[in-house]
Amino acid sequence: MKATIERATLLKSxxxxxxxxxxxxxxxxxxxxxxxxxxxxxxxxxxxxxxxQIVETVEAQVETAGATTVSAHTLFDIxxxxxxxxxxxxxAAEGKMQVIAGRARxxxxxxxxxxxPVIAEGELPTKFELSAAILRQIIDKTRFAISTEETRYYLNxxxxxxxxxxxxxxxxxxxxxxxxxxxxxxxxDGAAGMPDVIVPRKCVGELRKLLDEVDGSVEVSLSATxxxxxxxxxxxxxxxxxxxxxxxxxxxxxxxxxxxxIDPKSFMEGVDRVATIASEKTRAVKMALERDKITLSVxxxxxxxxxxxxxxxxxxxxxxxxxxxxxxxDILGQIEGDTVEVHLADAAAPTLIRENDTAxxxxxxxxxxx
Amino acid sequence: MKATIERATLLKSxxxxxxxxxxxxxxxxxxxxxxxxxxxxxxxxxxxxxxxQIVETVEAQVETAGATTVSAHTLFDIxxxxxxxxxxxxxAAEGKMQVIAGRARxxxxxxxxxxxPVIAEGELPTKFELSAAILRQIIDKTRFAISTEETRYYLNxxxxxxxxxxxxxxxxxxxxxxxxxxxxxxxxDGAAGMPDVIVPRKCVGELRKLLDEVDGSVEVSLSATxxxxxxxxxxxxxxxxxxxxxxxxxxxxxxxxxxxxIDPKSFMEGVDRVATIASEKTRAVKMALERDKITLSVxxxxxxxxxxxxxxxxxxxxxxxxxxxxxxxDILGQIEGDTVEVHLADAAAPTLIRENDTAxxxxxxxxxxx
Numbered sequence: 001m002k003a004t005i006e007r008a009t010l011l012k013s014x015x016x017x018x019x020x021x022x023x024x025x026x027x028x029x030x031x032x033x034x035x036x037x038x039x040x041x042x043x044x045x046x047x048x049x050x051x052x053q054i055v056e057t058v059e060a061q062v063e064t065a066g067a068t069t070v071s072a073h074t075l076f077d078i079x080x081x082x083x084x085x086x087x088x089x090x091x092a093a094e095g096k097m098q099v100i101a102g103r104a105r106x107x108x109x110x111x112x113x114x115x116x117p118v119i120a121e122g123e124l125p126t127k128f129e130l131s132a133a134i135l136r137q138i139i140d141k142t143r144f145a146i147s148t149e150e151t152r153y154y155l156n157x158x159x160x161x162x163x164x165x166x167x168x169x170x171x172x173x174x175x176x177x178x179x180x181x182x183x184x185x186x187x188x189d190g191a192a193g194m195p196d197v198i199v200p201r202k203c204v205g206e207l208r209k210l211l212d213e214v215d216g217s218v219e220v221s222l223s224a225t226x227x228x229x230x231x232x233x234x235x236x237x238x239x240x241x242x243x244x245x246x247x248x249x250x251x252x253x254x255x256x257x258x259x260x261x262i263d264p265k266s267f268m269e270g271v272d273r274v275a276t277i278a279s280e281k282t283r284a285v286k287m288a289l290e291r292d293k294i295t296l297s298v299x300x301x302x303x304x305x306x307x308x309x310x311x312x313x314x315x316x317x318x319x320x321x322x323x324x325x326x327x328x329x330d331i332l333g334q335i336e337g338d339t340v341e342v343h344l345a346d347a348a349a350p351t352l353i354r355e356n357d358t359a360x361x362x363x364x365x366x367x368x369x370x
Numbered sequence: 371m372k373a374t375i376e377r378a379t380l381l382k383s384x385x386x387x388x389x390x391x392x393x394x395x396x397x398x399x400x401x402x403x404x405x406x407x408x409x410x411x412x413x414x415x416x417x418x419x420x421x422x423q424i425v426e427t428v429e430a431q432v433e434t435a436g437a438t439t440v441s442a443h444t445l446f447d448i449x450x451x452x453x454x455x456x457x458x459x460x461x462a463a464e465g466k467m468q469v470i471a472g473r474a475r476x477x478x479x480x481x482x483x484x485x486x487p488v489i490a491e492g493e494l495p496t497k498f499e500l501s502a503a504i505l506r507q508i509i510d511k512t513r514f515a516i517s518t519e520e521t522r523y524y525l526n527x528x529x530x531x532x533x534x535x536x537x538x539x540x541x542x543x544x545x546x547x548x549x550x551x552x553x554x555x556x557x558x559d560g561a562a563g564m565p566d567v568i569v570p571r572k573c574v575g576e577l578r579k580l581l582d583e584v585d586g587s588v589e590v591s592l593s594a595t596x597x598x599x600x601x602x603x604x605x606x607x608x609x610x611x612x613x614x615x616x617x618x619x620x621x622x623x624x625x626x627x628x629x630x631x632i633d634p635k636s637f638m639e640g641v642d643r644v645a646t647i648a649s650e651k652t653r654a655v656k657m658a659l660e661r662d663k664i665t666l667s668v669x670x671x672x673x674x675x676x677x678x679x680x681x682x683x684x685x686x687x688x689x690x691x692x693x694x695x696x697x698x699x700d701i702l703g704q705i706e707g708d709t710v711e712v713h714l715a716d717a718a719a720p721t722l723i724r725e726n727d728t729a730x731x732x733x734x735x736x737x738x739x740x
Contacts, residue, residue, distance in 0.1 A: 074673055
């Protein structure tokens with residue numbers, strides 16, 4: 001293999017692929033990036049952790065086609081430090097890959113390309129397109145609620161499923177048992193009849209990073225066990241979580257009769273301020289609702305007390321309810337408008353938060369005893 | 371105590387003082403900041419770790435003079451989150467301090483001001499002024515060489531001493547046994563006869579942060595056991611390290627007969643690049659000197675090899691020498707001009723690095739076997 005590529009192109013591709021590679025690997029080849037130069041003038045860079053795989057294809061001057069694998073993080077670090085604007089020559093021979101740019105020469109250890117594991121995609125019968133903007137929205141408004149508890153592996157991702165309501169829709173949901181986030185978007189053409197899938201957290205994270213550089217649309221292909229995202233020069237393929245996502249619709253309250261309408265910004269700032277003195281462990285903030293007056297407060301045995309009044313529209317019976325400040329801030333941070341609706345029932349019941357009844361996103365937050 | 375202060379002023383002062391407060395304290399009051407409101411319209415904020423003390427005096431509207439102590443990190447976090455431009459009211463009564471700004475109210479736990487430990491400065495007979503720019507230079511060009519080995523506590527700071535050479539000078543030195551950095555500046559008026567002192571690393575760090583906001587000059591006062599830096603509204607007082615700094619002048623080579631003159635920028639970039647593949651443990655880079663040709667190289671059993679030629683002026687006998695890349699980069703990062711002089715003897719001898727023979731800074735680097 002022998003090819004020449006612009007340093008900036010190599011660096012950008014490597015920044016994508018190295019991010020999939022785990023820092024510690026018991027299987028040595030999983031630390032490596034597969035580099036494949038094709039006679040048609042392309043260089044393919046590929047990395048995997050056996051569950052998630054990324055392939056990035058870029059232009060290069062290819063002198064001799066071929067392939068090899070070298071340490072992804074090392075090659076990325078080298079590319080970062082090479083002079084700006086330089087041309088990088090990559091050539092593989094006799095178990096080494098030579099990297100030359102300017103006056104610098106590297107001879108890197110390689111591992112055989114044939115040992116590099118590739119995720120067998122199999123058939124991906126469902127195929128649809130989703131605009132990058134909508135996919136970004138789906139991820140941003142749900143990922144914070146993904147559970148990190150490994151024992152509840154079926155909650156360690158974003159659940160995607162289609163549903164026929166007044167309109168056919170695609171729904172994305174994530175929950176950790178304390179809060180739930182759901183986004184509903186129109187069902188894209190081709191998504192009818194797709195299987196319910198859970199996209200793992202790591203795939204969501206890598207996808208989101210790639211989406212920062214994508215306009216236009218993303219090609220989504222999936223089966224019951226794999227998903228593939230085509231984003232221009234990058235293709236991300238992931239195994240899906242093999243589990244059953246709970247029937248979350250049952251926890252979305254439909255009969256909460258107390259409505260608070262409030263400015264999400266001042267609500268958020270108030271929660272953030274009083275939470276300063278909350279103990280790291282509980283992060284509990286109390287919300288006392290009275291007619292058009294909301295009082296946020298925190299009592300901490302170590303630090304003292306904090307209170308702040310926030311104006312809001314509320315005309316039901318007064319009561320008090322507690323929330324985890326972090327969870328409340330996560331949700332409020334996703335509200336874009338200048339009003340948020342908080343639908344409450346009582347101090348022990350799940351609370352529904354949404355911008356309004358036509359907003360694509362909806363959040364459910366479990367209260368805390370305070 | 372009752373006083374009102376602008377949030378921006380409070381925040382800036384707290385950012386200085388909280389930085390002295392350790393995150394974990396076995397003595398509770400060391401987590402606190404002493405706040406003292408004086409009838410002359412000033413607020414004094416003070417923090418200490420028993421070795422280092424900072425006092426910051428700012429303007430405030432004082433209604434009732436008095437003092438109390440509250441958690442420094444908590445009050446800093448609160449000040450950060452208070453609305454921009456707000457006026458903050460601080461009032462202490464009955465074991466609590468109330469903080470009010472806008473609609474937010476905090477009641478913080480206090481500890482008695484009388485329990486707050488103050489470093490007794492004693493007499494500080496030596497007094498001189500040093501321009502902030504020179505003090506910044508002294509710190510920046512030496513602090514990286516301060517030892518972090520706690521057993522060699524006498525190397526855990528910057529050594530300051532005066533000396534009569536062709537001109538009377540003040541010298542600052544730091545070393546960890548592998549490298550030495552020394553800066554020589556003209557002796558300020560008042561520094562004649564000052565005792566040799568070792569300023570601890572933490573004091574150096576806090577002083578350097580404060581210097582970012584200071585123009586003009588800094589008042590330095592010291593005895594054999596304490597030092598005080600007066601920087602406008604802030605006064606930093608520190609105990610000095612009670613130990614003997616080694617006679618470092620003996621390790622500064624004076625007869626190194628091989629001179630390399632090289633562009634520090636391309637030298638640095640070359641070292642940084644080849645060091646990419648150096649093992650984390652040794653970070654060894656080899657430098658092969660030939661007539662006007664310097665070859666930097668690294669061999670790593672795991673990663674492979676790297677080499678880069680860097681042009682340089684050299685006309686002595688060729689030989690090879692190894693350095694710790696990190697140490698070499700630390701030094702080269704402090705060279706401002708477009709040439710650096712590297713005075714070498716042989717592969718085992720200390721190497722002298724300096725911009726030229728009139729530069730205030732001088733560095734000695736021990737080679738490594740490679």
